[in-house]
Amino acid sequence: MSLSHEREDALVQKLKENFPADIKETNIIRRARLEVTVAPEKIKDVAAFLRDKLGFDHPNGVSAVDYNRENRFEIVYHISSMRVKDMRDLVLDLKESVPRNAPKVGSLVSVWSGVENYERESFEMFGIEFDGHPRLEKLFLTDNWDGPPPLRKDIRFPTD
Amino acid sequence: MSAPPKPVPLTTVESTETSESGAQTLTLSVGPQHSGSGHMRLIVEVDGDIIVNVAPDPGYVHRGIEKIIELRNIIKSIPVIERPSIIDASNLNHAWVRSIEEIQGVEVPRRGQYLRTLLNEMNRIMSHLYWLSIYGVFLGHTTMFMWPLGDRELFIDLAEKLTGARITYSYLVPGGVRRDLPPGFAEEAVKRTEYFEKRLKEYDRIFFNNPLFTSRAKGIGVLSKEKAIELGCTGPTLRGSGVDADLRKDEPYAAYPELDFEVSTRPDGDSFSRAMVHMDEMRESCKIIRQIVKKIPSGPIRRKAPIVLPRGVAYGRVESARGECSFYLIGEGGDKPYRARYITGSYRNMAAIPAVLLGNRLADMPTAWWSIDYWPVEADR
Amino acid sequence: MAPIIGKAKAAVDISIAYLTGIRHLFHRPYTLRFPQQRYAVEKGYRGRHLLHLDRCTGCGICAWICPEKCITIVPRGQRWYPQYFYGRCCFCHFCTDYCPEFALEETVEYDIAEYTRDRLVWSPERLSKPPVKKDDKYVFSVDTIGGASQVPQKEE
Ligand code: SF4
Ligand code: SF4
Numbered sequence: 064m065s066l067s068h069e070r071e072d073a074l075v076q077k078l079k080e081n082f083p084a085d086i087k088e089t090n091i092i093r094r095a096r097l098e099v100t101v102a103p104e105k106i107k108d109v110a111a112f113l114r115d116k117l118g119f120d121h122p123n124g125v126s127a128v129d130y131n132r133e134n135r136f137e138i139v140y141h142i143s144s145m146r147v148k149d150m151r152d153l154v155l156d157l158k159e160s161v162p163r164n165a166p167k168v169g170s171l172v173s174v175w176s177g178v179e180n181y182e183r184e185s186f187e188m189f190g191i192e193f194d195g196h197p198r199l200e201k202l203f204l205t206d207n208w209d210g211p212p213p214l215r216k217d218i219r220f221p222t223d
Numbered sequence: 224m225s226a227p228p229k230p231v232p233l234t235t236v237e238s239t240e241t242s243e244s245g246a247q248t249l250t251l252s253v254g255p256q257h258s259g260s261g262h263m264r265l266i267v268e269v270d271g272d273i274i275v276n277v278a279p280d281p282g283y284v285h286r287g288i289e290k291i292i293e294l295r296n297i298i299k300s301i302p303v304i305e306r307p308s309i310i311d312a313s314n315l316n317h318a319w320v321r322s323i324e325e326i327q328g329v330e331v332p333r334r335g336q337y338l339r340t341l342l343n344e345m346n347r348i349m350s351h352l353y354w355l356s357i358y359g360v361f362l363g364h365t366t367m368f369m370w371p372l373g374d375r376e377l378f379i380d381l382a383e384k385l386t387g388a389r390i391t392y393s394y395l396v397p398g399g400v401r402r403d404l405p406p407g408f409a410e411e412a413v414k415r416t417e418y419f420e421k422r423l424k425e426y427d428r429i430f431f432n433n434p435l436f437t438s439r440a441k442g443i444g445v446l447s448k449e450k451a452i453e454l455g456c457t458g459p460t461l462r463g464s465g466v467d468a469d470l471r472k473d474e475p476y477a478a479y480p481e482l483d484f485e486v487s488t489r490p491d492g493d494s495f496s497r498a499m500v501h502m503d504e505m506r507e508s509c510k511i512i513r514q515i516v517k518k519i520p521s522g523p524i525r526r527k528a529p530i531v532l533p534r535g536v537a538y539g540r541v542e543s544a545r546g547e548c549s550f551y552l553i554g555e556g557g558d559k560p561y562r563a564r565y566i567t568g569s570y571r572n573m574a575a576i577p578a579v580l581l582g583n584r585l586a587d588m589p590t591a592w593w594s595i596d597y598w599p600v601e602a603d604r
Numbered sequence: 605m606a607p608i609i610g611k612a613k614a615a616v617d618i619s620i621a622y623l624t625g626i627r628h629l630f631h632r633p634y635t636l637r638f639p640q641q642r643y644a645v646e647k648g649y650r651g652r653h654l655l656h657l658d659r660c661t662g663c664g665i666c667a668w669i670c671p672e673k674c675i676t677i678v679p680r681g682q683r684w685y686p687q688y689f690y691g692r693c694c695f696c697h698f699c700t701d702y703c704p705e706f707a708l709e710e711t712v713e714y715d716i717a718e719y720t721r722d723r724l725v726w727s728p729e730r731l732s733k734p735p736v737k738k739d740d741k742y743v744f745s746v747d748t749i750g751g752a753s754q755v756p757q758k759e760e
Contacts, residue, residue: 298669299671302694388696428624432621
């Protein structure tokens with residue numbers, strides 16, 4: 064396994080050429096792990112470009128991270144490629160940030176239909192609303208749960 | 224922000240409605256009794272006995288493990304991380320230690336890597352056997368329920384010799400593994416895998432070639448290749464649809480780059496394909512176990528790893544029995560992670576349940592649903 | 605023609621399945637009648653703990669590492685010892701691994717179920733007694749011809 068970052072650099076290059084203003088930050092964590100932060104308004108276009116032009120057709124999951132000290136949520140789409148065989152080890156983290164007091168972003172279900180369940184989980188666990196999601200309901204929590212979103216950082220539990 | 228609560232139905236038959244075409248449909252609630260592997264419910268709408276709508280309703284065994292991990296030391300999290308799928312404990316544990324080692328920058332000694340791989344493969348067999356026994360009982364085949372559970376003992380006993388525990392091993396720790404091979408393990412492992420391969424032939428004769436099974440599984444619950452990729456399916460579900468994706472080959476970790484094995488795929492995407500992928504994987508795992516005990520290098524099994532998690536991000540993933548298990552781990556310098564996102568194979572395959580069931584008859588539901596190997600506890604975490 | 609061949613093949617396959625099952629009527633059983641026939645575990649099995657009172661310094665590292673918080677450190681005269689509540693223990697044996705004085709040890713005693721909850725609290729004195737030897741041991745054995753079954757352990 065080579066340790067060069069050529070593949071990742073080429074991907075970043077292509078993204079930057081096509082969306083010069085919307086790619087806020089890129090970061091290569093290590094070989095085959097890539098972070099791309101985009102503006103929330105443009106995430107749908109970037110996602111469609113990634114799927115159609117760069118072959119990222121396989122959603123691996125969606126994580127939401129609560130940075131309560133910086134007063135923002137980060138939503139991370141982990142995506143990989145099945146179509147391009149020598150990119151199967153690569154995971155691209157497509158990130159967007161939303162302010163903590165108005166957590167509302169566009170849903171990517173229309174791009175990757177597999178992210179539906181993950182977005183629902185982010186909705187119930189963090190209270191992030193996804194615009195255009197076909198079924199934004201609770202997934203794991205009970206239907207009569209009316210407490211705060213439980214995975215937020217300011218919710219403390221009496222353990223440890 | 225909170226959606227209006229849905230009324231929780233108390234009876235099995237929820238309602239009858241009239242669809243646009245004028246046909247009356249019936250909404251059934253399948254579950255949430257313990258259906259073989261944990262509590263979960265499928266809300267199924269049937270027209271006659273054709274399934275026209277399915278909504279999985281998980282969450283009956285949700286424990287909030289992501290929050291528990293955030294409040295715990297990285298070592299103390301290991302037993303909790305194994306709990307979602309205790310029949311596949313070491314693979315889930317592997318994803319956790321792999322992401323920790325990635326942030327800490329710790330290299331595991333080669334003997335440690337081999338021992339990890341050894342336990343992972345034994346676990347894969349045990350997990351598939353458990354799946355198979357439940358599949359047998361779902362289809363009313365009692366022999367297929369008893370045999371795999373009995374033969375699981377071969378590997379449970381072997382794992383007990385290696386780790387000291389029968390199912391929840393806590394064997395993989397950051398930096399390596401906890402124990403070395405006991406004396407006489409290699410001969411015993413070879414003997415048992417060879418015996419088990421003979422048993423697999425008998426499984427074929429009694430179940431997989433049996434028309435009672437094939438006529439119920441072939442062509443039922445078809446998941447096309449494109450759909451499987453788009454929904455983000457993983458593991459045997461994806462390979463049963465003809466995609467030869469396997470992290471052990473695509474992103475070789477631990478000792479897998481040095482081992483010789485094949486990724487089994489089936490092109491049809493029906494229940495039978497998915498079942499046969501499980502069978503093929505058990506055969507390959509037997510081969511891998513024999514290779515490991517032959518090839519295992521000598522040396523240390525564990526390297527010192529710090530008990531704190533430095534600042535950094537990692538996405539560690541391994542191929543568990545039910546597909547890719549991954550951790551998105553963010554460290555901030557303390558002994559607890561800032562955020563540990565836990566995505567398991569069953570959770571990802573949950574999206575495939577409606578796709579597989581739609582258009583089938585209600586009587587075909589057990590065949591199609593359980594062929595996904597959906598483990599509710601692992602999906603809920 | 606084809607349906608007849610298909611039906612014949614199905615009949616053959618079903619017969620093979622039945623014959624395979626019938627052959628196993630004469631197999632030795634996989635199971636044990638537990639309290640009368642006991643399963644023998646080998647040394648290294650992670651059963652209940654054995655505490656060496658002379659080595660333990662009462663440092664409390666075992667209580668700190670325990671993921672389930674089942675260890676409390678209790679005073680005994682001048683010294684402090686761990687006390688276990690087995691209702692919570694998951695037998696991960698991190699406590700044994702992390703004890704700096706090697707005062708803890710795994711034992712092969714696995715049947716420690718009790719009738720009442722307070723009997724599950726093991727005092728340091730009770731922990732320091734070595735496990736009672738039980739006879740009638742069976743092991744799981746595989747031989748290539750006879751198959752796998754539980755057989756009486758061979759005497760050494
Ligand atoms: S058993 Fe070991 S770790 Fe626990 S208090 Fe005694 S010396 Fe310390
Ligand atoms: S075995 Fe594990 S759970 Fe039990 S006392 Fe020791 S550290 Fe705690």
